[in-house]
Amino acid sequence: MKLNRRDFLKTGALAALGLGIYTWQVEPYWLEFVHKRMPVAQLPPALEGKTLLQISDIHVGNRFDPRYLIRSFQEAQALDPDFVVYTGDYVSYEDEEQFAQLAAVLQHTVHGRLGTVGILGNHDYGKNWAEPAVATQITQLLQDAGITVLRNEQTTAAGLTFIGMDDYYGTNFFPEQVMPQHDPDQPSVLLCHNPDVCDLDVWHGYRGxxxxxxxxGGQCKPPFLNPPVLPLANERYAAGEIDLYDGRTLYVNRALGCLWPLRFNVRPEITVFKLTSA
Structure with missing residues (x-):
């Protein structure tokens, strides 16, 4: 049956409305658990097959439904992970109200049986990423919830070393405080909120x-094309596993939350890594 112009425009309007509802109300809350292998050099035999779960960019605030975040945490808890890492941006900071909002969500913190660590992101530094007092308060809330926060520091849990850089855009980005300390003979995983740091000369021979x-992940991505908007200098680092061709492997998590609840073809993610010997 041939469509007349009115029917064609009506069909197009309905399709656009449906796509808008999907992008606004469905995909931002359609969590995907992405399962990956993580080969680690010098991994102790006792850690073979253990799970490491990555949660990133939850963005607690006034623009995003905290009930979704709590449900997602509860689903992650059911996996009973061995390690959990948080890679920054716990809030979309506007004012001190976000401290109470974050504390409520952190009542449902996902913990690892062997270790739980995290780093800060740019939004955890308040307005214009320039309020260290905001970062200090968020760090305290995270630590109170049982998350060891690494601010240019490293820690070892059950034989696995975690190295944490503070945020690239924040006021405390001093990787030289931690990177010279890393031991290449120890099994390590490094946490760094902004993947652009991979292109800086700060790594001191780190491999891993x-x-x-x-x-x-850009939040909205046309099929088969790159995301049109990315907050990066190196757009190769949009999402997923990326070989840096020098012994380093980057993994960019697509985020659990959003600044604004809009997603298309970029579902929110929690990553579940299975540790294996490299």
Missing amino acids: WILAGHTH
């Missing part, structure tokens, strides 16, 4: 996995 966030 780098877990990042920040990009949200």
